[in-house]
Amino acid sequence: MDPAEALRRIAFLLEWSGASPYRVRAFHTAAGALTGLPPGPVDPARARQLPGIGPVTAQVIAEASDGRTPGYLRRLEEAAGPAARSGWQLASAAQGDCHLHSDWSDGGHPIEEMAAAARALGHRWAVLTDHSPRLTIAHGLSPERLRHQLDAVAAYNGRDGAFRLLSGIECDILDDGALDQEPGLLDRLDVVVASVHSKLRSDPETMTGRMLAAVRNPRTNVLGHCTGRIVTGRGRPQSRFGAEAVFAACAENGTAVEINCRPERRDPPDDLLRLAADAGCLFAVDTDAHAPDQLHWHTTGYARAARVGLTRDRLVTTWSGERLLAWAGSAHA
Structure with missing residues (x-):
């Protein structure tokens, strides 16, 4: 998945778990900041230069842009279980x-x-x-x-x-x-x-x-x-x-x-x-x-x-x- 999708899946899972609306919005905002980002790997330092990107979202961007499932996303998916996957399908x-x-x-x-x-x-x-x-x-x-x-x-x-x-x-x-x-x-x-x-x-x-x-x-x-x-x-x-x-x-x-x-x-x-x-x-x-x-x-x-x-x-x-x-x-x- 591309970095924007990874960030939005995280926002979805945070909402699923009832996290703070500030955290949910932060990941949506980070996804929106990626407009025009060229394809290919992006290191965390480069990601941090984008508006609205902090250390956690920068790491997600770096991992997803390198073809990996971000660790933060993986942990949220494991905690949410199969019901959340059904919600994403919805x-x-x-x-x-x-x-x-x-x-x-x-x-x-x-x-x-x-x-x-x-x-x-x-x-x-x-x-x-x-x-x-x-x-x-x-x-x-x-x-x-x-x-x-x-x-x-x-x-x-x-x-x-x-x-x-x-x-x-x-x-x-x-x-x-x-x-x-x-x-x-x-x-x-x-x-x-x-x-x-x-x-x-x-x-x-x-x-x-x-x-x-x-x-x-x-x-x-x-x-x-x-x-x-x-x-x-x-x-x-x-x-x-x-x-x-x-x-x-x-x-x-x-x-x-x-x-x-x-x-x-x-x-x-x-x-x-x-x-x-x-x-x-x-x-x-x-x-x-x-x-x-x-x-x-x-x-x-x-x-x-x-x-x-x-x-x-x-x-x-x-x-x-x-x-x-x-x-x-x-x-x-």
Whole structure:
């Protein structure tokens, strides 16, 4: 395996074992720093000159570039056992990603670069989900700008037949549970991710009612980062809501629960992920990527999915584009 794959397999296994999100992200960052690295052996001192590379990641790069299985990776694989290997196979089955951002809202890269990165991973489709109007801090899309984006997505798909960029939105769930975009425009989108971004410290009864209204809305396909928590830096506590009621409504209405792959989120937490799995929910393993290399974070989401026993039939991001569209479109029927 090449050094980047070795680093990402290590990130996957660290997530599998519940390691610190800082460690997980460090290996993803190191893998991303290898872009343009010429083939052939790389000694640790040379690797250390790359941005974001420390002594451990440099040794992994040196060993993998020399055709060896890095010792650090081998030790993690032995500790994790065969179940983790099954989890990696699950990650390899990924067909797409339901949640990514471009520079139309708060992402840092054009639509074409985000789509190219998804295609380079082997994905067959990805959903562009820039933010909705009320999230002004993230440069959310007004109805007029969303109409222009729909034209841009259609133009992109006219140039590339092997990969499909699906139209979507990360729609803010308003205080009353309504979705923050014109209903007629939401009907034109392939996939709608609905997320709470405000008043995350509301009392549980208020938050539960708000979320129930959103997941029961026939235009909602995916419930995004359901607790809103941040587990790194200063952090942010998870919101409080009636998880059993919300996940039961997701299962009843065919709304997928997002497994958000961002290392600082790990949302939902393990206990709620198990609760949603037991409720019979579908899931979308989503990177919430704001830059091309962040699309690689999908492997850590699949590590969490495999750890609670989820299989491909429950993970909409392993489905073909045709099956995904049939599922998402049935919500509007």
